[in-house]
Amino acid sequence: MEEIKRTEIASLGEFGLIERLTGHIQLKNTSTLKGVGDDSAVLDYQGKQTLITTDLLLEGVHFDLTYVPLKHLGYKSAVVNFSDIYAMNGTPRQITVSLGVSKRFSVENLEELYAGIQLACDIYGVDLVGGDTSASMTGLTISITCIGEGEPGKVVYRNGAKENDLICVSGDLGAAYMGLQLLEREKRVFAGETEFKPAFEGHEYLLERQLKPEARKDIVAELDKAGIVPTAMMDISDGLSSELLHICSQSHVGCRIYEDRIPIDYQTAAMAEEFNMNLVTAALNGGEDYELLFTVPLEKHDIVAAIPGVRVIGHITKPELGCCMITRDDTEITLRAQGWNSLAEE
Amino acid sequence: MEEIKRTEIASLGEFGLIERLTGHIQLKNTSTLKGVGDDSAVLDYQGKQTLITTDLLLEGVHFDLTYVPLKHLGYKSAVVNFSDIYAMNGTPRQITVSLGVSKRFSVENLEELYAGIQLACDIYGVDLVGGDTSASMTGLTISITCIGEGEPGKVVYRNGAKENDLICVSGDLGAAYMGLQLLEREKRVFAGETEFKPAFEGHEYLLERQLKPEARKDIVAELDKAGIVPTAMMDISDGLSSELLHICSQSHVGCRIYEDRIPIDYQTAAMAEEFNMNLVTAALNGGEDYELLFTVPLEKHDIVAAIPGVRVIGHITKPELGCCMITRDDTEITLRAQGWNSLAEE
Incomplete structure (x- = not known):
């Protein structure tokens, strides 16, 4: 050294x-x-x-x-x-x-x-x-x-989502969580050795997402430029499911999101396969993405969909319909907050 | 129990x-x-x-x-x-x-x-x-x-003290420190016993100062009522010496304070004697008093001296004169920051 x-x-x-x-x-x-x-x-x-x-x-x-x-x-x-x-x-x-x-x-x-x-x-x-x-x-x-x-009048809370609003996320999800899994595995492999030099080739994106995340200043600026004030917004720190449930409960609405619309990077998918983990679970419940989750009125669809790095993943419903994800085989599954929670029982 | x-x-x-x-x-x-x-x-x-x-x-x-x-x-x-x-x-x-x-x-x-x-x-x-x-x-x-x-224009910093300003403190000093010494002693006495019921009679004020201090909202209100905006102000959390040195160094001035003007409660004095501790050291360097230390222009003397709970303890000097306390026997001793410092070597 x-x-x-x-x-x-x-x-x-x-x-x-x-x-x-x-x-x-x-x-x-x-x-x-x-x-x-x-x-x-x-x-x-x-x-x-x-x-x-x-x-x-x-x-x-x-x-x-x-x-x-x-x-x-x-x-x-x-x-x-x-x-x-x-x-x-x-x-x-x-x-x-x-x-x-x-x-x-x-x-x-x-x-x-x-x-x-x-x-x-x-x-x-x-x-x-x-x-x-x-x-x-x-x-x-x-x-x-x-x-x-x-700006007075432009501050966005969690409680403003309305029926038929579009649900949008920035970037991609689950990569930070897979980065953490990778780091934990390498830590176990190198346990007891003083020099910690694991091989991370091909996984750089996952490590960067875990170790050096960025805040989506750019997305907030793009929305402003496009004249859009979201009806509700949160950052995704505990996982998409958990955050979406916060927005829906505070806004007294339900939601439908679509599995095939959830943005996932190739490295995240490859790593999940290597670890034999369910990819969608990682994307829904893996924490620390620090992407933005927000809702916008339906008529803003074309504008918001045109912003690079933003994906429309579903829409807000009446509260009676609950909060669900439609899977690739068209099954409705209820969203649960299984996000990272340092205070929960293990 | x-x-x-x-x-x-x-x-x-x-x-x-x-x-x-x-x-x-x-x-x-x-x-x-x-x-x-x-x-x-x-x-x-x-x-x-x-x-x-x-x-x-x-x-x-x-x-x-x-x-x-x-x-x-x-x-x-x-x-x-x-x-x-x-x-x-x-x-x-x-x-x-x-x-x-x-x-x-x-x-x-x-x-x-x-x-x-x-x-x-x-x-x-x-x-x-x-x-x-x-x-x-x-x-x-x-x-x-x-x-x-x-209020814009009425926020008071540490760096505004001017030559000839009066140095004032609220309340009395050293009591919280003596309260801590008492609690530490009783903890040693009762070490190992599950019921911690030491006798604190006669020392209630010291314990209250240590365990349940108050912020001097009342003094700030009195100063405002009297139309006084201090030239510099701090709260005393690390001890009078340490805080006064902060004000003097940031204001580029010196100071003279008088030992016989430092406000000390009777219980503090009695406890210091019981512990065989130097009383003035406790008042100068004992932390956690949360009293206010402030400076006001000389011409405010009569107004500030009339506020209950405020004591004028000295005055600001040219920087060349350094920061000193005049003892009861008229000796000048240089003030040092010996306040509580959790990061210092023991």
């Missing part, structure tokens, strides 16, 4: 560490009046609505540092929060980052994590404006809160 | 748990357009500035459940965030609460924690608008982000 400089966090202390990690930050948004360095950040949105979302990531539950590089972890931790703001048809503007770190981590480790967060902030035009850094007895804890802005 | 109902968190699942904990929440602020239940909360501040602060609390580092009741922990977790917003001369309006919980905790435990958070929200007029709840491998993690509003 190459020699890596290791600075103990204790040698800098809390304020020294914060300065080292955040001292060079340049603010990008005019709405950010004051970032890191006071009791709170100060923002000014002038006539916009403020959007707030937060995520807590715990080592051993949400990520495994055996195969997740810290820079990727930082990038993903930020992006999953941006995704929640886009899912409201908003624009992420600021984040706060709180870290709990055990002695196992060096200053250089945290700089890598921050480099990933900062890269995500640069790409998505977001300012890092505050946080809290403290010791932890056990591993790494990351808590990120994202603040965004929305 | 009385029989307590224990519902396993896994029996509810993530969404069931969120519904159980947050389903009854009534929103209080007109700025809260949408609370729990979507990808993000939606707020509307109409002409105000938005303030954001966040705190991460980890079991074994920031709290010890041996002697901290969950309801108190919830209350304190919320209040310390409100305190940061008041320290900007703002008003807390919303919080998000993220929890990481191990299997050791039941639904009833989390309801107690939430009851404390909700009580704090009710007393301070704050809406709980979102969060994230997930499993943890190890103990309890609480991450709270507070959003507040500030």
Whole structure:
């Protein structure tokens, strides 16, 4: 192994560490009046609505540092929060980052994590404006809160889907889940070896979807350009089934989606076959896709279908009809939330 | 012990748990357009500035459940965030609460924690608008982000202190620290016993300051009523010395404070004597007072000195004079940040 400089966090202390990690930050948004360095950040949105979302990531539950590089972890931790703001048809503007770190981590480790967060902030035009850094007895804890802005009247909730609306998804589904399966398998294969260098050829897309997901800023921009405000929208973090059931229950409607319309990448299909897993189950219930699920009025069909990367997969029905998928052999099966749920019994 | 109902968190699942904990929440602020239940909360501040602060609390580092009741922990977790917003001369309006919980905790435990958070929200007029709840491998993690509003032009930063300004503190200092020492001593005395019932008579104030601190909403209101906008302000969470050094370094000034002006409660003094500890050290460096430290122009002396619970403890100087305390025997000692710092070497 190459020699890596290791600075103990204790040698800098809390304020020294914060300065080292955040001292060079340049603010990008005019709405950010004051970032890191006071009791709170100060923002000014002038006539916009403020959007707030937060995520807590715990080592051993949400990520495994055996195969997740810290820079990727930082990038993903930020992006999953941006995704929640886009899912409201908003624009992420600021984040706060709180870290709990055990002695196992060096200053250089945290700089890598921050480099990933900062890269995500640069790409998505977001300012890092505050946080809290403290010791932890056990591993790494990351808590990120994202603040965004929305245009009054254009913020999209989960509860606005109407009968006959079209159900749309962006990108493709199930790839992040298959990427996770692949990483877990390779971890078992290499268990006990200090050098973790598995062969991932041919599966790059799956790994990228798991390790470095993107938020669909582009889709939100395309919808805006096309003059479409979705009637309901969510990001797909727990799986298509689970999210669609949220939209339907909050909107008091039912839905029909079609198995043959669900977008799935070739690598996802190949991997599912290799693992002898049901492909549609992976696409319906595999989490962490961070694609957008949204509904639009029926008359927008031609416009929405023309947006690259958007697929119409079904439509909204009366609530009495329940939430179902029509399979390739024309059977109706009821959708269930079997999404990833860290609090459920195993 | 009385029989307590224990519902396993896994029996509810993530969404069931969120519904159980947050389903009854009534929103209080007109700025809260949408609370729990979507990808993000939606707020509307109409002409105000938005303030954001966040705190991460980890079991074994920031709290010890041996002697901290969950309801108190919830209350304190919320209040310390409100305190940061008041320290900007703002008003807390919303919080998000993220929890990481191990299997050791039941639904009833989390309801107690939430009851404390909700009580704090009710007393301070704050809406709980979102969060994230997930499993943890190890103990309890609480991450709270507070959003507040500030009047443009009246938000107070740390960097505005000017030469000759008066240095003021609210309440009294060192009591929360002495309360912690007392709790730690009683924990050692009762180590190994299952019933933890130490005798705390005569020390109630110290325990209350440690276990159930309040944010100085009243002082911010009094200052406003008196027409005073402080030139700089912070809340005292790491100790007076540490916070005063932050204000002086960010404002590029020095300071003189007077030992005999530092407000200390009788119980704090008695406890310090019992522990054979230096009382002034406890007042200067003991953390978690959550009092306000602020500076005002010299000409406001009579007005600020007339506010109940506010003490003028010194004044701001040219930067060349450094940051010092004048002791009772007229010696100048340099202030150092020896405040509580979970990341420092022991």
